[in-house]
Amino acid sequence: MSRVVFLLIPQVHLLDVAGPAQVFSTANDLGWPYTPAYVAEAGEVATVQGLPLQAEITWPPLTPDDLIIVPGWRGPTRPAGKQTLRRLREHHESGGTVASVCAGADALGRAGLLDGRRCTTHHTVQDELARLYPQAKVVKDALYVEDDRVVTSAGVASGIDVALHLVTTRHGPYTAGQVARALLVHTHRDGTAEQISPMVRWRSHVDETVHRIQDLIETRFTERLPLSLLAEATGCSERTVTRLFTRATGLTPLAYQTALRLERAEHLLGRGATAEVAAREVGFEDTRMLRRLRARTVPPADR
Incomplete structure (x- = not known):
């Protein structure tokens, strides 16, 4: 509470x-x-x-x-x-x-x-x-x-x-998306460039199949999610999943999952977690992947 x-x-x-x-x-x-x-x-x-x-x-x-x-x-x-x-x-x-x-x-x-x-x-x-x-x-x-x-x-x-x-x-x-839908807020709006959420940036489309895929990824983003699982959940072929998702968001499903992991890791690091703990909590096998991703996306002063 x-x-x-x-x-x-x-x-x-x-x-x-x-x-x-x-x-x-x-x-x-x-x-x-x-x-x-x-x-x-x-x-x-x-x-x-x-x-x-x-x-x-x-x-x-x-x-x-x-x-x-x-x-x-x-x-x-x-x-x-x-x-x-x-x-x-x-x-x-x-x-x-x-x-x-x-x-x-x-x-x-x-x-x-x-x-x-x-x-x-x-x-x-x-x-x-x-x-x-x-x-x-x-x-x-x-x-x-x-x-x-x-x-x-x-x-x-x-x-x-x-x-x-x-x-x-x-x-x-996923929870924020449930709240937004309950409030009939059609689209989350970006805060600032430094605070853009993957859900905010890539939820403005109207493709319901892709929304279902995003719901699944968001609830299980720390797990390994093979393309076959996403295809089975939506009743589409793996090729169709990739095509629809990329067309709606500009990302592959794996890139979207990685963006969610990185956002959550940044939040944990901001709350005092170590890189090892943050990497483990979001599903990375070790800290090397997290460090490589942060090196690409986070300004040196904020790492």
Whole structure:
């Protein structure tokens, strides 16, 4: 059981709250337990859209598996109090993830969580964020950016994208795909070039046979999956599987599986796993293959 704590600031945008909340609620319905909590510095929080929200003024106990999300608000900066900012810092320092939607990045900046990290926000306030926090590395015109468990997004509908990204990193692309389909989100959207997910990039087609193949690969990407198994699962010949998959995605099934393995390995390495552990967890026989793949795709500064 994980908590998703929404820190509500006065004049918060409803969609910035409701979009991510719906993603985690749907994940809960699918068997991944999440408990929402809404906290603020006052018991009632005004929204831009006129519907007031009720919140707790006492924070629940948190573990590193829990998430804090700061939705965006309209108007002049409304700084959170020192105690609230301390909560954000302490959660991150303990190993937890802190995310923001739109102007919520300002609260992360005031907590010192943007210094030296890549981040983003809504395009109308990107320059202001860079001015306020000169030590931050503001990525312009990105939907979302993750850097060392600090996740920022552009706002509005991109709050759904960043929540789906968090579900992907925690539970894998198949689960995120189930959530997206339940929400009638036709296509995942890319975050930034540095954070592109294979499922995001190669799920925009409409070939249902290829979607079924991708579902199978995503649920069993750590296993050896011969072409004959994919053909049997879809009722196609091996040649047809390769032809359809390559036409829809630009990749062979094996290349797609390798991309999933590499993405998961990068996540494990970012959480402190050794190369040996990461390679074993994603299905590589040893670390040499992982190192060769990372040498081709990961900038030297990030290896």
